[in-house]
Amino acid sequence: MSLSQQLPSPATVAVLPARKGRRQTEQRRAVFDALMAKADHPTAVEVFMRVKGRLPSISLATVYNCLDTLVECGVVRMVHRDREPSRFCANLQDHAHFFCTNCGSVTDLPLRKPFEASSLWDLPEGVSVLQQDTTFRGLCGSCSASKGGVVAPETGGMVGGDAEAGGAASAAV
Numbered sequence: 001m002s003l004s005q006q007l008p009s010p011a012t013v014a015v016l017p018a019r020k021g022r023r024q025t026e027q028r029r030a031v032f033d034a035l036m037a038k039a040d041h042p043t044a045v046e047v048f049m050r051v052k053g054r055l056p057s058i059s060l061a062t063v064y065n066c067l068d069t070l071v072e073c074g075v076v077r078m079v080h081r082d083r084e085p086s087r088f089c090a091n092l093q094d095h096a097h098f099f100c101t102n103c104g105s106v107t108d109l110p111l112r113k114p115f116e117a118s119s120l121w122d123l124p125e126g127v128s129v130l131q132q133d134t135t136f137r138g139l140c141g142s143c144s145a146s147k148g149g150v151v152a153p154e155t156g157g158m159v160g161g162d163a164e165a166g167g168a169a170s171a172a173v
Helices: 010-019 026-037 044-052 060-072 141-147
Strands: 077-079 087-089 095-100 106-110 133-138 169-172
Antiparallel strands (some): 077 087, 095 106, 133 169
């Protein structure tokens, strides 16, 4: 599936806020366009810097409010990594994230085939999974090549370029 098939359409972005009692504003549209222009999981500050050229009078608080609304309306997902600032992802398909422990890049990892969480994890009886967040950590292709496939032991990864992507996987339900 191509990235354009995974991202919400501009028509979806125009309709969803209205369904939640919110109108589509020029600021929300500019924030969404900034997310769509580059699928690199930017922070709110990075979105602000991108939108500032198009809307010089926009404030960082307005960008935060727009991002909150887009998340609330289900048009964008918030991505968290430890104690770092939240990042934003416009890919609404089920996928995991790969965090490079060296350069900080975040990459979407599409699923090869859909699955139920209970087919991979031993969930407590009676739970209902509403959202699943799976994260992999290690070195991206560029960093791995420049370091010869070695991942620092403190990241919990493998040394020597093992096939396991050199990272630890974690899931939060």
